[in-house]
Amino acid sequence: MSIVIATTSPGFGRHGRVRELLEETGWTIIRCTDNEVPDGGLSKHIENADFLVPGLLPVNAATIAHAPKLRAVLKHGVGTDNIDIPACTAKGYPVTNTPGANSNAVAELAVGMMFAMARNIASGHMSVVSGGWDRQPGTEISGKVLGIVGLGNIGKLLAKKAIALNMAVVATDLYPDRAFVAEHGIEILELEQLLARSDYVSLHVFGGTGNTALIDAEKLGLMKPGACLLNLARGEVVDNDALANALSEGRLRGAAIDAFVTEPPDVSHPLFALPNVVFTPHSGADSLEAFENVGLMVIRDIQDFIAGRRPAHVLNPEVFTR
Incomplete structure (x- = not known):
């Protein structure tokens, strides 16, 4: 069965080599970027997601309350102040980010x-x-x-x-x-x-x-x-x-x-x-080169999770000792 990735980041997988690499993986990408709803439409799809790749929209206890398949939350970027890491830890979900990429x-x-x-x-x-x-x-x-x-x-x-x-x-x-x-x-x-x-x-x-x-x-x-x-x-x-x-x-x-x-x-x-x-519209990290760098790191981390390896930048490593 295909890996399902839900993302609230408009830029994930759209630039440089990332697009081609995602196509090669065969993963299903569900884009939850509808500006007309508060969570971008994520609540409709989170129950089917194996991985969540958030952008700037919040990830909290309510976001992940009904996510039985979820294996990890991978921030498409560096700042994780919009992610409730303790809530993710309580559910056993590792949280990663991409330091240095942008x-x-x-x-x-x-x-x-x-x-x-x-x-x-x-x-x-x-x-x-x-x-x-x-x-x-x-x-x-x-x-x-x-x-x-x-x-x-x-x-x-x-x-x-x-x-x-x-x-x-x-x-x-x-x-x-x-x-x-x-x-x-x-x-x-x-x-x-x-x-x-x-x-x-x-x-x-x-x-x-x-x-x-x-x-x-x-x-x-x-x-x-x-x-x-x-x-x-x-x-x-x-x-x-x-x-x-x-x-x-x-x-x-x-x-x-x-x-x-x-x-x-x-x-x-x-x-x-x-x-x-x-x-400027929160576009400090919005270069084609940065999008590619961040996307490549997210893909690498997902591949690590699938292979049973621990990615390099897990922010709540205690989930692996529970």
């Missing part, structure tokens, strides 16, 4: 966002296409200080790119890679010190309760006048009400946001009326 894509978008804010690219585009010719002088990112909050896979790649652009890099991380920091001349600071020193602050931390409103009104007040904030982490990491106030009052030069609490976001929020904010 890190370069996110780091490159962060660099692009810095250039967009520094050189007024979005407003310049709108000026030209509307028949205007508003030549606003920008700034150069060379010589500026980039503060990276979260020096993991993405943060490290971003640091190397920024250094190549002649930026100074400071970072904060609970468990920094000391060898990497020493090799690249990165200064490790407390968050408050980083905010006070940086011209650009780029967020690359996990979402969830511990990081909710990590950047709030108080933290925004510590940032340098004219600094810019980038959120390529999760929407809840930044208090957007406080950010809108800081921007509208001219205390910050700009912001770039790729992640939102609710997606798509409510564009009636004051933040969306500000001209000095760049928005």
Whole structure:
């Protein structure tokens, strides 16, 4: 009988070698990506699924309550804050993710966002296409200080790119890679010190309760006048009400946001009326190369499960000792 894979990730299996490899396996792929229903339509198919490959939609106890065949939950990406891992563990389902597979894509978008804010690219585009010719002088990112909050896979790649652009890099991380920091001349600071020193602050931390409103009104007040904030982490990491106030009052030069609490976001929020904010639709990881990398890792993990092997990135290994 064919292996059945239910996925709520729109990008899974659609790019590069992944499409061909999935066809070769003969697995049945059920796409639960209907935007008109809260779970993408997964509830109609979960009972037949051997494996669940979620994207950004939540996976909780209710999601997997009626999944008698399910063998594992494999995140199509890195962040698992939308997956209730304890609930999966209680049911005996291993949870995996794909660390590093899309890190370069996110780091490159962060660099692009810095250039967009520094050189007024979005407003310049709108000026030209509307028949205007508003030549606003920008700034150069060379010589500026980039503060990276979260020096993991993405943060490290971003640091190397920024250094190549002649930026100074400071970072904060609970468990920094000391060898990497020493090799690249990165200064490790407390968050408050980083905010006070940086011209650009780029967020690359996990979402969830511990990081909710990590950047709030108080933290925004510590940032340098004219600094810019980038959120390529999760929407809840930044208090957007406080950010809108800081921007509208001219205390910050700009912001770039790729992640939102609710997606798509409510564009009636004051933040969306500000001209000095760049928005992208949670597309930091959305490069063809990243989709291929992530998809290949998911396929490899499924093949491991089928063969009775333990994949490399199981986040709840205790399920194997029950």
